[in-house]
Amino acid sequence: MKAMRLRNNLIIAVCLAVLYFGIAYAMKQRMLSSFHQVNLYLMGINIIMAVSLNLIVGFTGQLALGHAGFMAIGAYVSAVMTLKLGQPFLLAVLVGSLATGVVGVLIGLPPLRLRGDYLAIATLGFGEIIRGLLININYVGGAAGMNGIPKLTTWTWLFIFTVATVLLIKNFINSSHGRACIAIRENEIAADAMGINTTFYKVLAFSIGAFFAGLAGALYAHYFFLIQPQTFTILKSFDALVMVVFGGLGSLTGSIIAAVAITVVNAALQSLGALRMVIYALLLVVVMVFRPQGLMGTKEFTLRTLLRQKGGSGLHDYRKQVD
Amino acid sequence: MLSIKDINVYYGNIHALKNVSLEVERGEIVTLIGGNGAGKTTTLRTISGLLRSKTGDILFEEESIAQIPAPAIVKKGISQVPEGRRIFANLSVLENLEMGAYLRKDRQEIQASLENVFRRFPRLKERIRQRAGTLSGGEQQMLAMGRALMSKPKLLLLDEPSMGLAPILVQEIFAIIKEINQAGTTILLVEQNAHMALSIAHRAYVLETGRVVLSGYAEELVKSDEVRKAYLGG
């Protein structure tokens, strides 16, 4: 079992290394057009957005509709750090993400103490309020936004942050904290009865999700060097939600696949203008009709299933003894 | 073991429990019977720390638990089986049971508890990998009880375990409740099915619109006119 897991992890590490160096090489040789590069970066950013939103919606079962608002906070705070205050990139990214996480606690705590759809309403409002605020703050450029943000999101940083996000969220989900979140999704009253502090875990998952959305925003700001309030509309929140639903609520690999696929589809349909939204919507309807649980359901795409390896799930030592 | 003294619980301005007091001694099965909306669930949720009383106190093993957080109350040995089969539908039977031991760290003893649950509910063992949502109603109730036992409670709070089950299954569930009690777990049993509850309980309290209106030994209450008329169909 252990040896097999080690081997699978090695295979994944090798694949990631090939992906990283392959693209780094292609960029160096100017084999990627700028259109391809933009979409490559968007893929990374969308993966972070989808995976972090899945933690909130898919794993903890709390419908949040303001992920773009969090992205905006990360983008603006980090841009202020580098552009206005001359701070280094990594510090800016960290501060941007942390600030977003803190806002996540403040926004999440009141509605998450209650049960029901309060969070959906609160986050929907929050996303719009953030935009309204940004438009009215002259320090960050008002409606025109911030321009000339240093282009510091390199391929290396994007890759590292994307992989780190996925790994951190995966580890969280596989920990006892993650099991608490899943229990809440499955049945909050029963989770209460198990002695799980449901409010704490809902807020924790929500603010971790916000933190990583802030990270996505910071990476976005320092790649596209221009951010405007209208970059972070409700449509962007829905984009992230669509990726989560499309990939499967409660499947990280599903979110990754969906983020990549939807970025590609979006890019391919770009030339179609308004028709793009129609095709996009149709595609979603088709998926929801034929696969309502999303691409992956709650399952994960693993090397084990790919290679059809036998063996227990290895979740707990005593599982094997029971069998 | 458990002593509730004069609690008053509100939902906004709905006064759900009015000066309720009750006692559960170690080793007993005490039942709290009453019709729909009498305040039975509210009582259990207040004991578990999920609702708070405005007055009075709740003592568990001579210690006040009225102000401590719900997880700490589970840790002290009070476990609740919520009403209406609150299982984790998309998790397997085993994962549901593991969740019951959420606050425990002692791996070896968790394993022992698991075997204990399987001994008591052999049907769960046969369905160990089955998705809990696909179990029958009776099996789901067994799973909810087994899951509560996984926290190794000293006091088990059961909220209407007979709800929506066929009579034959109700008998089976109640026989198991009795066994659990005989194995050393004290039980506070909330029921609308007064007949069944009184048949296994040592003592009983009758709750009506948030007030305790009657209490006494189960075998005496069964004979009392008030209980017969109101809860046992004449």
Ligand SMILES: Nc1ncnc2c1ncn2[C@@H]1O[C@H](COP(=O)(O)OP(=O)(O)O)[C@@H](O)[C@H]1O
């Ligand atoms: N969440 C709630 N909000 C408002 N009122 C409630 C709530 N839960 C229960 N009640 C009210 O409190 C009273 C007692 O309810 P409950 O304890 O659930 O009764 P029982 O379990 O005996 O059927 C009822 O009048 C019910 O309507």
Ligand SMILES: [Mg+2]
């Ligand atoms: Mg009830």
